[in-house]
Amino acid sequence: MNFDALSGCRYAVIGDPIEHSVSPAMQNAAFTAIGQGAPYGKLRVAAADLPAFAAWARTHLDGFNITVPHKQNILPLLDEIDPDADRAASVNTVAVRAGRLCGYSTDGYGLATALTEAFGFQVSGGRLAFLGCGGAVQAVADYFAARQTAEMYFINRTAAKAENLCQRLQSYHPNVRLAACGLDEPETIRRFLARVTVLVQGTSVGLRSGDPSPLPADLLPDGICCYDVIYKNTAFLEQALHCGLQTADGRTMLLYQGAAAFERWTGRPADGTAMRRALEQALAPADANEK
Numbered sequence: 001m002n003f004d005a006l007s008g009c010r011y012a013v014i015g016d017p018i019e020h021s022v023s024p025a026m027q028n029a030a031f032t033a034i035g036q037g038a039p040y041g042k043l044r045v046a047a048a049d050l051p052a053f054a055a056w057a058r059t060h061l062d063g064f065n066i067t068v069p070h071k072q073n074i075l076p077l078l079d080e081i082d083p084d085a086d087r088a089a090s091v092n093t094v095a096v097r098a099g100r101l102c103g104y105s106t107d108g109y110g111l112a113t114a115l116t117e118a119f120g121f122q123v124s125g126g127r128l129a130f131l132g133c134g135g136a137v138q139a140v141a142d143y144f145a146a147r148q149t150a151e152m153y154f155i156n157r158t159a160a161k162a163e164n165l166c167q168r169l170q171s172y173h174p175n176v177r178l179a180a181c182g183l184d185e186p187e188t189i190r191r192f193l194a195r196v197t198v199l200v201q202g203t204s205v206g207l208r209s210g211d212p213s214p215l216p217a218d219l220l221p222d223g224i225c226c227y228d229v230i231y232k233n234t235a236f237l238e239q240a241l242h243c244g245l246q247t248a249d250g251r252t253m254l255l256y257q258g259a260a261a262f263e264r265w266t267g268r269p270a271d272g273t274a275m276r277r278a279l280e281q282a283l284a285p286a287d288a289n290e291k
Contacts, residue, residue: 226246
């Protein structure tokens with residue numbers, strides 16, 4: 001595998017695909033703010049090349065981020081895994097310390113902070129529902145449950161997969177009310193959504209232009225707040241806005257999980273203002289193309 005794309009970098013984000021990532025712009029703004037220039041790059045790493053990358057990173061990097069499809073595949077290649085990341089079986093941030101790879105998940109913190117900013121949502125005692133139960137949702141659900149969220153509901157195309165997630169979470173967090181259903185169970189969905197204040201769209205539906213909303217508009221109750229982890233406008237968000245609901249997209253989750261990763265690597269607070277400005281600038285062309 002060729003690592004030339006990371007020449008001069010001490011930090012990076014890896015994934016497959018990776019071309020769309022705006023993390024370098026955001027992270028380099030934070031590094032620039034503390035006088036360290038722009039040491040953060042990005043690299044496409046195929047699944048077969050992940051072990052080679054991990055071995056190379058031990059001696060060439062100080063840290064890296066991981067996006068799809070490697071958040072689970074990286075686990076057996078790490079020397080240490082933070083308890084939150086271990087329970088979630090997902091790592092999105094690795095710190096390299098004396099050649100050892102130490103894995104963390106900052107996704108839960110990122111989403112929790114984003115929901116507080118957008119809707120005033122408080123994790124402790126909060127009630128929320130998720131559309132989907134894939135990697136993105138699994139990475140954050142344990143974080144919420146561990147911090148005493150009162151109720152969580154999972155609505156998934158395959159109900160059995162959502163039920164399995166509930167069972168796993170319940171084994172760690174017996175005091176949290178958890179339940180699951182399929183997308184083909186409208187009355188159960190109505191019942192779930194009537195109990196929550198926030199609905200998080202956590203599937204990949206919306207990444208492609210023309211993707212429909214994964215949920216019919218008539219299932220959205222008055223007053224529910226809708227968040228999409230995808231960091232652009234989606235049919236789900238358009239539908240929620242049309243219903244007069246509060247909405248936010250995933251750029252704030254990206255911002256806060258990135259700030260937490262930066263602090264893991266450097267031990268210094270991230271300049272959130274600089275990161276947010278760089279993120280908005282990086283996303284502006286994409287937003288314009290969507291219009």
